[in-house]
Amino acid sequence: MAGSGYLRYVALGDSQTEGLGDGDEVRGLRGWADRLAEQLARDNPDVRYANLAVRGRLAGQVRAEQLAPALALKPDLATVVAGVNDVLRPRFDPDEVAGHLEAMFAALTAQGARVATLTFPDIGRIAPPARPLVPRVLALNARIREAARRHDVIVADSEPYPAVTDPRLWSADRLHASPDGHARIAAAVAHALALPGSDDSWTRPLPPDPAALSGLRAARAELRWAGAFLGPWLVRRVRGRSSGDGRQAKRPALLPVTVLADGT
Structure with a gap:
């Protein structure tokens, strides 16, 4: 099935799929999966969409908590990102x-x-203090590709494209995409699925950023980031807590999709 033929889309995952960085807790979170569902609905208003993702979840927790509900919804399209x-x-x-x-x-x-x-x-390009984790990311990516090949799963492969690490595509915490970043992720998945109107524009660099930091200002920004985001994250880990404790999926049922007017 291709293009606008998809009628039942279910998203599984963690905070990125839930939509952190795109919207807020008051107005609600949008995120790349919502944006992908909107693109499907532009071609077919009969599309129904569920989002089972919950922030903070490990891959094993996504499998344990979300797979059975996803199967019960009988999707013809599913995204799995964890x-x-x-x-x-x-x-x-x-x-x-x-x-x-x-x-x-x-x-x-x-x-x-x-x-x-x-x-x-490459998370080291997004947050330089995370460079020691880059080999882990590369190892996981290689295994994702291998598993995907074995099951005929479509892969939106972001690793080869430096454009996706542009700071403007990431929120202040550098762990979650910004609204523009979520739009790019949605575009990448749409392109991988060969949806109508999709193309490879998501791989292209943004225009030069005249406000880009360098030298001492960049170093100070790293220190501010560590204090505001890395420190609290480490404290939660030491205490055995997660940002998703007590949270449920934001959209556990297949529902009609509202296409936002801005189309972005």
Whole structure:
């Protein structure tokens, strides 16, 4: 099934799929999965969409908590994106994480869904203090591609494109995409799925940024980021807490899609 033929789209994942960085807790979160659903609905207003993603979830938790509800919704299109929270943990096993993702790929494709996933960008270019984690990201990406090939899963492969690490595409915490970043992720998945009107424009660099920081100002920005975001994140990890504690999926049922007027 291709293009506007998709009628039942279900998104599984963590905070990125939930939409953090695009909207807020008062007005609501949008995010790349919502934007992808809107693109589907522009071609077919009969599309129904559910988003089971919950922030802070590890890949194993996504599998344990979201796979069965997703299968019960009988999607013809599903997106499965998880693993970054695993990469950030002290103990990281890329084979274990990829195994959870592959189990979801296998179950959803076996039921007849078209499944799409993402690889992750070079987080060291987004947040330089995270450079030691880059080998983990590369290892996970390689295993995602391998698992996807085995199950005929579509991959929106962001890793080869430096444009996706442009700071303007990321929110202040550098863990979640900005609204423009979420729009690019949606465009990448739409392009991978060959949806009508999609193209490779998401891979192209943004215009030069005259406000880009350098030298001492950039170093100070790194210190501010560490104090405002990295420190609190580490405290939560030490305490065994997660940003998703007590949270439920924002859109657990298949519902009609409202296409926003701005179309972005």
